[in-house]
Amino acid sequence: MSGNTPTVVASSVPFHISSIVIRLDGASNKKVDFAELILDSQRQEIHHSSEQDKDLSAKFDPAIAVTTERVSLSVHCQCRTMGVFQRKPIVKFSLDRKDILSNTVDHDGQREYRTTKEKMTVVITISQLQSTSSDILQICPRFRLLVIGKTGVGKSSLIQQAFKINEVHVSEHRRGEADIDKEFIAPENERFVLHDSQGFEAGDSSCFTIAKHFIDRRRKMPKLQDKIHAVWLCLSIPHADGRLLESGVEEFLKLRKEILGNIPIIVVFTKYDVFVDKLELDAMESDEPDEAALEVLKIDTLNKLCIQPLKEVAGSDILHTTVSTNEEYESTVRQLIDLTTTNVEKFVASEAALAMMIAQRVDVGLKVRASIAIGKKRYWRGIGSSMNFIGFTMWDCLSVIHKDIVDVWNFNDPGCHLASDQFKELMLKDLDKADVPHTVEAFQFGLSVVSTITAILTSLAGPFLPIVVPIAAGAVLVKWAYDTYQRTNIVLQRIMTYIVDLTCVMQILFLLAPTGSISRRVIKIAIKAYEEAGKNNVHSAIQSHVSVTRSGGDDALDEIVRLIKVHSIKAEEVQDLRTKIGLPVDLQVDEEW
Template sequence: MPGEVSIDHEFISPQNNKFVLHDSKGFEPGEKDNLKIVRDFINYRRAKPDLKDQLHAVWLCFEIPRANGRLLETGVEQFLTSKREGELGDIPIVAVFTKYDTLLDRVERTLDKSSIKGLSQAAIQDIIKKNAEDKLQEVCVAPLEKFAKSAVPHVTVSTNGNHEGTLARLIQTTEELVRNHVGTDASVMTSVAQRVDPRLKIRASIEVGKRKYWKALASSVPFKNRSMWDCLHVLHTDIVNVWNFQDPHGYLCSPEFRTLMTNMVNELDVGPPTDPNKTLSFGLTIVGTIATIVSALSGPAAPIVVPIAASVVIASWVYELYEQTRPALQRFMKYIIDLTLVLQTLVLVAGNQELSRKAIKLAAKSYHESPMNGEVHNRIQEYDRQLTLRQRANRDSLDQIIELLQPYNTSAEEMSDLRGKLPVVDLSSDEPWDS
């Protein structure tokens, strides 16, 4: 409530402890002390030695004003002046124009009905959005830029209705600013904390992987005296942590899910050899999983069956020490890519819901049976077939993982569109792994 908040209080959602919010009282007229409080807080946090205690970005929020409303109060102008004059350092600031849905509603109510007579609903929506953008430029962007004297990044958002894409743009803008002004470590944590944009998750997975594993995989030294299973165990845990699902039961790090992923990877060893003359399709995206998800949900409400029985190869991986060999490199590459794409599919299936085993099994089954899985197998085998032993020993050779992942990145906007094509299904009713 107004007047009750302290900027020092940390708001942390019970469902996502990676994101920490500090809420100021704003700059309401007559609140002369608030500007000093905010300035002091920013500078105090800026001087903290540990990244976890620093402030990474500021969202300066404005409700889109109604007719004749004023965007910038005096306190906001003074705050922007402090930023412009360098008193707040390089802390990224994003102007956030809120309640975009109400702006669209107002524009729609004031439309000249005769001007849209005979138009399709899609054409009418385009006109509404165009008029809303013009109004936004007039009442928000222009006053902000006029006063700030420099480009201030701005994003228009709404949490009501079908406006998930606006939240994705806010996260994307924030992550980019944090990466450019605070550093890669902070931008990785921004990507980990958010649960809107899968592309940022994949970017964070890549950044963590490059630092910890990928370039080291071509040399067995960092994994000396470690079994394949131990190496995959650590790798699996780190990738799952990056995706930051609401998983209070720890299903994604359970022995059953690890076994499921290992069985999927093992198919690379026993599958048919790659046809060197085959032209690979580099444009396949997660759209290919839609058919398999719909197929899995179209029949009676039967349990989802996935291969989680421990196979002979898992038993051997438990005792097999990691060495620089073609099969070992292939396994690691396939595990990294398969796990990443299964988790991306899980975003499509479960969204921000608390995870159930049923949802995880559906995501794994859908990816496993989609054309994407077979193409990933083929591309890894083709890549490995073309390398000489000397190239495999090159520490940079495994950057190919990035190239293998790129065609399958799915944006938040695409994810929202894809989710709209899925039938409604209750994933909260759980089921055993082995059903």
């Protein structure tokens, strides 16, 4: 696996202004004419909804995002002299973002900032915390993939395996035909959009021309979300005397830089399992079953049939990989996903690479890396001294962190169970539990989890029994969840713990629910498994870390990442761990929280 992760840039969270009210003192002889809100070079004029109004108010939908350190508000007034309103010099408010965030107060469920000058009061309403994942997905809500290949090459099964969807209805045309402009979006995974192109048959230039014009149109589109982010060119591994590349494919590869520009193209040699089975059968028939010799034969034959012919046409820098959609070859699909993500990050955009990490459902390691990347972008930095959380309750702070993490894992969750308050409440329990036994860190998290899951499922075999958790969801929310964020060690400890706990539970869910929709029952199994397999260790390590660190120390981020890595299920372990669980997890059976 590549160690590359989409580049992230630390940034202060923008706050969002949802309304502004400008009020005059009752004895004032002024009247507000209009106001100007100035953000850098952007100006937004605010006018009266009624000429009879003395004060001025405006609501903004969508809310105005403020990313600058200073905001200027110029209020244009009229002054009554001898009973007649005349223009008066502008009243200017220079507003500092730190001052705004530090001095907001809760008022009737809304966060407000107030400032007064020359008998004039300005009330700014700040909207709720904005999730980093939402900002990224607003730029690139779906990974847009173009897949090229003949009918029968294995495109549909590859897409099903990579994105864990049920069916791929790419085209409504006859078998062998495809409409490249048609967008396929799976209802059970809406984070990728697929375009399908036929292979480029010899003697038929129409498909080549259609694909070329389609790519050109998409390249010219201004928004990242509308561009093609990657191309998979699927080719079956040929027989010993077969030809790898049709003339149309050769032409496409030779002209790929002109046609695609920076869009990564990966040549995917499909049905690798068929290729291996044939070599192994031939070896057995010739009484040469030596495994080492067979591995060399696989490499040499693949090089002769596929890699060398490809490089002769496309050059040595062409990206390529082999895949099989059989379960025992799942690592080949992970390699394709990783190769795609790495090159999209390098040549397209980090937002598109993160969209691919979110869309794919085959590599648990990429999910963890994407969670860390998004966390580092904003809310995981400077947790103990964050300006981002000033004025918000702990529930608000943990909820936005919760959304960032859950969005990355992109489970099929039509009931929105993972976004529910009940799930958050279950994650909050025991967050402050002290004096937990500290276990040795040198253990395999995946194996420990599987052992616990197996015990849980065995105890539930037979008549239906609900999953029992120590504190039921729906119970009174812990009191401190209503407290306003403070720069204290206990707050630092709680946020660190929540991040690691939730990331671990997401990994266990990935293990339990490779396909199908998420149920409350499966979520509760994952929580219970984590409680018994790793929670004590995580809580003890964080409490030890916080006890010796100064409040606000930014080394909290390093400790979060370290603990997540220690308590990670490795991608190459997943298939074996699922086999060890043995008992099927019925995703359709559900229960109340």
